[in-house]
Amino acid sequence: MNAAELPKTYDHRAVEGRIYAEWERLGAFEADPSHDEDPYCIVLPPPNVTGALHMGHALNGAIQDTLTRRARMKGYEALWLPGVDHASIALQNVVERKLVREEGKTRWDLGREEFVERCRVFAEEARSQILGQLKRLGASVDWRRLRYTMDDHYIDSVLMAFVKLYEQGLIYRGRRITNWCPRDRSAISDLEVNYEETNGKLYGLRYPFVDGKGPAPDGNEYAQVFSTRPETMLGDVALVVNPDDERYTDLVGRKVMVPFVEREIEVFVDEYVDPQFGTGVLKVTPAHDPNDFEIANRLRLEPVNVLNPDGSINANGGPFEGMKREEARAAVVERLGEMGMLGPVRDYRFRVGHCDRCGTVIEPWLTEQWWVSMRELAEPAIKALERKEITVYPDSWRRETIRWLENLHDWNVSRQLWWGHRIPVWYSPEGEVVASKESPGEGYEQDPDVLDTWFSSALWPFATLGWPVETEDLAYFYPTSLLSTAREIMYLWVARMIMMGLRFRGDVPFEKVNVHSIVLAEDGTKMSKSKGNTIDPLDLFDEYGADAVRFGLLYQSSTQDFAYSYERADLGRSFVTKLWNAMRFVLAYTHVEEVREASTSDRWILSELNRTVREYDRLLEECEFSEAMRVIYSFAWNQFADWYIEIAKAAPSPATPHVLREVFSSILKLLHPVMPFATEEMARVLGADELLVRQGFPEPDTSLHDEEAEELLERTKRAVSAVRSFRAESRVEGRLEGRVSGEVDLEVFSALAGVRPVGSMDGSAKATLLAGDAVVEISLTEELRRGEIKRLQKEISRVEGEVARSRGKLSNEKFVERAPAEVVSGEREKLSANTRVLETLNRRLDEYL
RNA sequence: GGGCGAUUAGCUCAGGGGGAGAGCGCUUCCUUGACGCGGAAGAGGUCAGUGGUUCGAAUCCACUAUCGCCCACCA
Numbered sequence: 001m002n003a004a005e006l007p008k009t010y011d012h013r014a015v016e017g018r019i020y021a022e023w024e025r026l027g028a029f030e031a032d033p034s035h036d037e038d039p040y041c042i043v044l045p046p047p048n049v050t051g052a053l054h055m056g057h058a059l060n061g062a063i064q065d066t067l068t069r070r071a072r073m074k075g076y077e078a079l080w081l082p083g084v085d086h087a088s089i090a091l092q093n094v095v096e097r098k099l100v101r102e103e104g105k106t107r108w109d110l111g112r113e114e115f116v117e118r119c120r121v122f123a124e125e126a127r128s129q130i131l132g133q134l135k136r137l138g139a140s141v142d143w144r145r146l147r148y149t150m151d152d153h154y155i156d157s158v159l160m161a162f163v164k165l166y167e168q169g170l171i172y173r174g175r176r177i178t179n180w181c182p183r184d185r186s187a188i189s190d191l192e193v194n195y196e197e198t199n200g201k202l203y204g205l206r207y208p209f210v211d212g213k214g215p216a217p218d219g220n221e222y223a224q225v226f227s228t229r230p231e232t233m234l235g236d237v238a239l240v241v242n243p244d245d246e247r248y249t250d251l252v253g254r255k256v257m258v259p260f261v262e263r264e265i266e267v268f269v270d271e272y273v274d275p276q277f278g279t280g281v282l283k284v285t286p287a288h289d290p291n292d293f294e295i296a297n298r299l300r301l302e303p304v305n306v307l308n309p310d311g312s313i314n315a316n317g318g319p320f321e322g323m324k325r326e327e328a329r330a331a332v333v334e335r336l337g338e339m340g341m342l343g344p345v346r347d348y349r350f351r352v353g354h355c356d357r358c359g360t361v362i363e364p365w366l367t368e369q370w371w372v373s374m375r376e377l378a379e380p381a382i383k384a385l386e387r388k389e390i391t392v393y394p395d396s397w398r399r400e401t402i403r404w405l406e407n408l409h410d411w412n413v414s415r416q417l418w419w420g421h422r423i424p425v426w427y428s429p430e431g432e433v434v435a436s437k438e439s440p441g442e443g444y445e446q447d448p449d450v451l452d453t454w455f456s457s458a459l460w461p462f463a464t465l466g467w468p469v470e471t472e473d474l475a476y477f478y479p480t481s482l483l484s485t486a487r488e489i490m491y492l493w494v495a496r497m498i499m500m501g502l503r504f505r506g507d508v509p510f511e512k513v514n515v516h517s518i519v520l521a522e523d524g525t526k527m528s529k530s531k532g533n534t535i536d537p538l539d540l541f542d543e544y545g546a547d548a549v550r551f552g553l554l555y556q557s558s559t560q561d562f563a564y565s566y567e568r569a570d571l572g573r574s575f576v577t578k579l580w581n582a583m584r585f586v587l588a589y590t591h592v593e594e595v596r597e598a599s600t601s602d603r604w605i606l607s608e609l610n611r612t613v614r615e616y617d618r619l620l621e622e623c624e625f626s627e628a629m630r631v632i633y634s635f636a637w638n639q640f641a642d643w644y645i646e647i648a649k650a651a652p653s654p655a656t657p658h659v660l661r662e663v664f665s666s667i668l669k670l671l672h673p674v675m676p677f678a679t680e681e682m683a684r685v686l687g688a689d690e691l692l693v694r695q696g697f698p699e700p701d702t703s704l705h706d707e708e709a710e711e712l713l714e715r716t717k718r719a720v721s722a723v724r725s726f727r728a729e730s731r732v733e734g735r736l737e738g739r740v741s742g743e744v745d746l747e748v749f750s751a752l753a754g755v756r757p758v759g760s761m762d763g764s765a766k767a768t769l770l771a772g773d774a775v776v777e778i779s780l781t782e783e784l785r786r787g788e789i790k791r792l793q794k795e796i797s798r799v800e801g802e803v804a805r806s807r808g809k810l811s812n813e814k815f816v817e818r819a820p821a822e823v824v825s826g827e828r829e830k831l832s833a834n835t836r837v838l839e840t841l842n843r844r845l846d847e848y849l
Numbered sequence: 850g851g852g853c854g855a856u857u858a859g860c861u862c863a864g865g866g867g868g869a870g871a872g873c874g875c876u877u878c879c880u881u882g883a884c885g886c887g888g889a890a891g892a893g894g895u896c897a898g899u900g901g902u903u904c905g906a907a908u909c910c911a912c913u914a915u916c917g918c919c920c921a922c923c924a
Contacts, residue, residue, distance in 0.1 A: 008884065177922095195921095202924085227924060274923055282924055291922050350924090364922090396853070403852080404920080487919085522861090524917090555872085556862070560854080561918080565861050567873050574872095574886045581884030588883075626863065630871070645883070721890090728878065728890035805868080814904040815867095823867055823905095 006587070006685070010580040012545030016677045020135055023680075028693045029140045031079035033476035040076035041477040042068055043461050044141060045485050045493070046149065048087035049123040050094050053133045055519040055527065055564060056486055058537035059557060061137045062550040062674070063484050063516055063625060069140055069673035070620055071481070073697035079477055080140055081464055083147035084127050088420035088453040089184065089192075093357045095119050095419070112418050119419040123150070136538060138546050138676045140693070147464040149421075149456045157463035158456045159424040159437045161504065166425070166435040170373045171413070173433075177290040178412050180365035181355040182311030182325075186416035187369050189452060190409060191492050192356040200350055203230045203333060204343020205283065207239065207256035210264055216251060223256050223267065224343045226278030228350055229288070230336070231328040234261050234317045235306040237296060238284040243269035245280050259341055260332070261318045263304075270295050287366040303366055309416075311363055325363070370414035370423060370449070377499040378405040384498065384508050391512045393623040394559045397490060398513075401498075404491050411496075413452045420450030458496035461509035468504075479507050484514040484623075514623045518561040519553075540569055547675035548572030554674060555629040575633060576678045579667070582641050583682045585648075586664045589657035599653035600745045603709035605644040608635060609663050610704040616670055617700070629674070636667045643717060650751035661686075666698045673697075716744040718771035723753035723778065726769050730784055730791075737761070741840075742774025768844045770795060773833045775840055785848065792845045799838050806831035 023029065033039075042064050047057060064080060072078035092107075095118055099105050107115045127148070134141065147154060165171045178187040206222040215221050223239055236258050241248040251267050258265055272295055273282045286296035286303035296303060306317045313320045313328045319335075320328045336342040353362035382405045384390060385398050392398035414423060426434045426444035434440045459467070461483070465474040479501070485494055494513060501509030520526060521533040528534065540549045552568030598606075612635040619628035640663060648656050665686070672679040672692045683692040719740055726732065738755045740746070750757055755778065765780040767788050780788060806827055809815050816824055 006883095009886070225924085229924090272923085277923060285924095289922080289924075291924075294922090400853075400919080407920085491919095518918090558863075560862085563861070565873085567861065570886075571872055577886045578884065581887085583883080585883035630863070634871085641884085642888085646888095649881095649883095724889060725891085731878085802868090809867090809905085812904060816904080818904050819867075826867085 006584055008581065008584075009577050010545070010678055010681065012547065012576075012677065013542075015681045016136070016138070016541075016546055019677050019680050020138065022691070023140070023693055024143070026691065026694075028691065029080070029142050030144060031077050031142055033472045034077045037075060037077040039477050039481075040068070040071035040078040041081065041480040042079070042482050042484070043081045043464055043480055044083060044139075045483070045489075046083040046085035046147070046457065046460065047130050048090050049084050049126045049130065049148075050087050050090045051126060051129075053130060053137075053537060055535055055537055055553075057133075058137060058540075058549065059519055059553045060484050060486065060516055061134065061139055062553050063514065063557070063623075064482075065137070065139050065550075065676070066554065066620065066625070066673040067482060067484075067623075069676060069693070070617075070697060072140070072693070073669065073672065073695060075696065077476075079142055079145070081145050081147065081477075082131075082134065082139070082141035082143065083149070083460070083464055084123075084130060085453065085457060086123060086148070086150045086420065088417055088450060089186070089188070089357050089415060090453070091119055091123060092417050092419040093184070095122050098122075107418060115418050120150070133538060136541050136546060138550070140676070145464070149453075149460075153466075154456070154463055155421060156437065157459055157467055158421045158451065160468045161459055161463075161500070162424055162451065162455070163435045163437060164504070165372065170376060171435075172371055172373065173368060174371050174410075175366065175368045177288075177293045177364045177366055178369055179353060180309075180311075180363045180367065181358065181360050182307075182309070182363055183358050183360040184355065184417065185309045187365075187367060187412055187414065188355060188357075188362070189412050189454075191454075193353040193362050194356055195351040195353050197349055198352045200228055200348055200352070202226050202228055202278070202346045202348035204279075204345065205230055205233055205336065206341040206343055207236075207258065207265075207283075208341070209254060210257045211255040213254060222341065223251060223254075223281055224279050225281045225283045226343075226346075227283060228348060229329065230332045231313070231317075231320070231325060232285045232288045232306070233258060233283060233332065234313070234320065234328075235285045235287050235304040236263070236265060236283045237286060237301045237304055238265050238299060239267045240270040240273050240282050240284055240295060240299075241267065241280060242273040242275045243271065245273070245275040247275075247280065251281070259336065259339065260320070261316070268299050270298065289364055293366065305366060307363060307365060369412045370425075370447075372411040372413050372455075374408045374410050374499075377503055378408050380502040381405055381495065381498040384502060389508050390498070390510065393512070393514050397487060397515045401490055401495050405495060405499075411452075413455045414447075414449040415452055416448070417450050420453065421456055423447040423449050423451060454492055454496060457493055458500040459504070461497055461501060462505050478505060478509070480510045482512040482514060483510040484516060486518055487515045488518070490515065512623075515559070517557050517559065520561055520563045522563055522565060524563040535564060544569040544573045545576065545678070547678040548576055551575060551629060551675055554625040555633070557625045572675075575637070576675065578637055578641060579671075579678070579682065582636075582645065582664060583686060585645055586660050587686065589660060591657065594658050595653075595655040597653060598655040598659065599651075600709045600712050601644065601647045601651070601748055602653055602655050602659045603704075603706045604713035605640065605659060605663055606704045607706040607710050608639050609666055609698075610701055613666070613670065613698045614700040617697075620673075632667070632670055632674075636671070640664070640667065643713075646752060647748055651745075651747045668692060669695055669698050712743060712745055713748075715742060715772060715774050716749050719744050719749050719769075719774055719776050720753045722769040722771040722776050723755055726767060726778065730767075730787060732784065736778050738766075738776060738778040740771075740774055740776050742771075744774060765848075766844070768792065768795075768841060770799070770837060773837075775837060789845065789848050792841055792848070796838065796841050796845065799834055799841065803831060803834045803838060806834065 047053060068078050068080040096107055179193050181188055205225050205227055208222045241251060252269055254267050255264050272291060284292045284295050286293040287305040304316055306313055308314045311325045313323050315321050320331055323331060355362055382402055385402050424435055424437050425447040426436060426440050428444050461480050462474060462478055465477055467474055497509045549569050551572035556562050556568050612631060616628050616631050648660055668679045668683055680692045736755045737758045739757055739761060746757055761777055761779060765785050767778045767780050769776040809827055
């Protein structure tokens with residue numbers, strides 16, 4: 001193609017869809033177990049089928065795609081395995097809301113079977129949207145292997161895992177306090193509760209004595225307790241005080257009456273009670289508070305449950321039966337007031353738990369649930385992390401995860417929901433309990449509950465590869481190479497995958513974990529739909545192109561969270577344009593033959609390229625994406641485009657056309673993992689034989705390293721810059737005459753600085769410019785001479801400062817003694833170079849004065 | 850209450866024991882045949898504060914302040 005026919009900008013709209021289709025047609029992303037190659041595998045953290053991908057997905061997608069493409073180009077059999085998650089509670093919530101909104105119905109109106117069908121259909125539709133978005137991103141996933149946590153095979157894996165853990169005694173049924181969401185009418189796990197500081201009240205509740213022993217020593221006819229949830233008093237079964245609390249020795253053993261429900265309860269002692277809090281007397285409501293539950297266990301008291309699953313008061317609540325909990329709270333307080341049994345009411349700030357999915361206030365509630373016993377599962381995971389069998393970027397997250405695993409409570413995995421994997425446990429009429437995938441026979445009823453979504457996700461890295469069947473895939477790709485994720489699901493998901501991987505495969509599920517930044521809104525707060533500050537990646541792809549967005553995200557990605565700025569996409573787009581036009585320049589050289597006579601600048605750019613390849617590759621390997629982007633950007637733009645292309649125009653060598661093409665092709669290859677579409681298109685325009693996606697990744701080549709060329713070119717660049725700077729400040733145009741002391745590439749210097757080198761400049765007026773350790777002298781017209789004196793004086797005082805500083809340092813004995821030898825010798829060199837420069841400048845000044 | 854992290858140019862952010870970096874923005878100049886989504890040259894920062902370690906601290910340590918995030922059963 002002719003360069004002149006090409007537009008001046010790259011048009012992502014015209015290119016991206018076409019190229020993705022081409023990659024797919026060629027099966028470029030397909031990976032299979034191979035005898036010849038080493039495996040590289042990333043499993044995509046399955047997005048929830050509830051909706052669209054957000055910026056976090058775009059960032060993580062860019063990261064994973066970059067690593068996968070790089071591995072593929074490096075010759076690994078690289079598999080990026082895609083999938084989606086059925087998102088039990090999240091999807092059920094979405095469908096329920098939709099149902100209310102559109103039909104005014106609840107899930108119970110529909111019935112279980114019909115409701116689950118609605119969920120299935122909804123998931124089906126949402127899923128195609130997500131998959132489309134991944135394609136827009138350019139994700140090089142192997143679509144043949146698309147997995148879904150509700151695939152028949154995946155369901156099998158989940159049920160199998162449950163049954164196995166049950167058989168191994170690691171899953172049990174237990175009645176204890178769980179976090180209950182009255183709206184979902186389901187238990188949720190500790191990790192699914194969000195606590196918020198809330199302004200509430202602390203109510204004094206009074207329990208009259210009924211043992212006929214008269215008032216307490218303080219004269220009161222009642223015992224007083226403080227509570228934030230007065231309605232729970234309906235379920236009180238005891239009062240307790242601290243055994244060491246001398247104020248209450250007389251109280252212990254006395255009987256009081258719970259108002260409204262007319263229950264006589266006793267005052268006991270328990271170590272748990274903090275004498276400092278409130279009155280130092282605690283009411284025990286075992287069905288509605290985890291601590292109370294344990295106290296009641298110690299005291300062997302039966303809990304009294306006063307709530308219905310929807311959070312309303314049940315028949316045990318006496319006169320309050322049927323009221324919503326908020327109503328009951330107000331009513332209890334009011335009635336206590338009327339009875340004179342309400343103590344002081346104080347403002348109080350405390351934390352209230354909310355359901356992660358629907359925001360409803362969580363009720364700690366005594367229910368029967370299925371639990372996974374964690375200690376035995378956590379132990380090997382802790383060991384693996386301690387031994388660094390998994391490398392975590394950044395390492396602080398490895399230690400955090402260990403800490404979490406060490407303090408782990410058992411995991412409640414049953415949910416009273418309908419959408420999800422139904423618990424494979426069967427009950428016979430005789431009360432027999434059987435864990436099995438299939439019904440054990442006639443008359444058995446299956447447990448109605450479904451499993452926590454995260455139970456199935458925990459199996460992701462091996463269930464997607466075929467487990468429990470010992471497939472070739474599983475043997476070849478497991479353990480996977482890397483998992484990239486946001487830190488908010490480190491505990492929820494990553495830690496659990498490690499435990500399950502070790503349990504079921506005897507090996508960690510991934511060798512590395514990359515914990516990426518969270519993409520915040522432009523104002524630095526979290527993006528959220530309710531705040532309306534979300535950014536849709538698709539809009540960005542439309543406007544800037546997927547490559548630009550990807551580059552921008554990686555450029556900004558680090559271990560820190562970052563506020564998204566459109567500037568980064570702009571940066572990416574400018575970069576693509578810059579490369580596009582560099583390509584147009586390269587394309588102008590039609591006769592490209594390999595020539596041996598490389599000039600200093602040819603050798604310099606090749607040496608810089610080699611350095612860049614090494615550094616860039618290492619940075620990607622270590623998930624230092626931001627730094628990697630800076631390295632490649634600065635090489636391509638600031639070295640190759642700004643200098644080498646300019647040199648190629650002004651002072652080409654016979655080898656230049658070839659070097660131009662070589663270096664530019666290498667840049668394309670290096671950037672292909674990051675900006676796959678644009679680089680692929682440029683490779684095509686350049687007439688590559690093969691798609692970039694299939695080409696090899698540049699490797700470091702020590703034979704290209706050329707210290708001498710680098711030094712010479714660096715000095716030459718400085719000299720050129722010095723002249724340019726002088727021209728700009730003194731407003732000098734046109735060609736100049738001059739000479740350089742110090743070795744530079746004269747041809748390049750002369751061409752780029754616009755200076756004709758002359759041998760001797762005796763007698764004429766000259767400007768003396770500093771360029772590192774070289775001095776450039778430029779012939780001067782009379783009118784510029786006076787300015788030159790001022791300039792020289794300024795320069796002299798600057799260099800004098802430098803000299804003084806070096807002298808000061810070197811005269812410090814301790815510095816000379818203790819600083820590393822190379823630092824000291826470097827300082828000496830600096831001093832001597834600056835001293836020489838200073839002499840030159842002073843001599844010149846003398847001439848002028 | 851514990852833990853982790855941040856505080857660097859007007860803005861968004863890198864960096865990290867031996868003379869402060871990028872992009873954007875700003876100033877001046879340039880319709881040079883790769884590119885104005887461009888080029889050249891600039892201005893702009895006692896790297897939050899205080900103390901310490903060190904020959905040397907923006908960088909390591911301690912404390913303080915401000916802002917985040919995570920974890921935790923004080924009713």
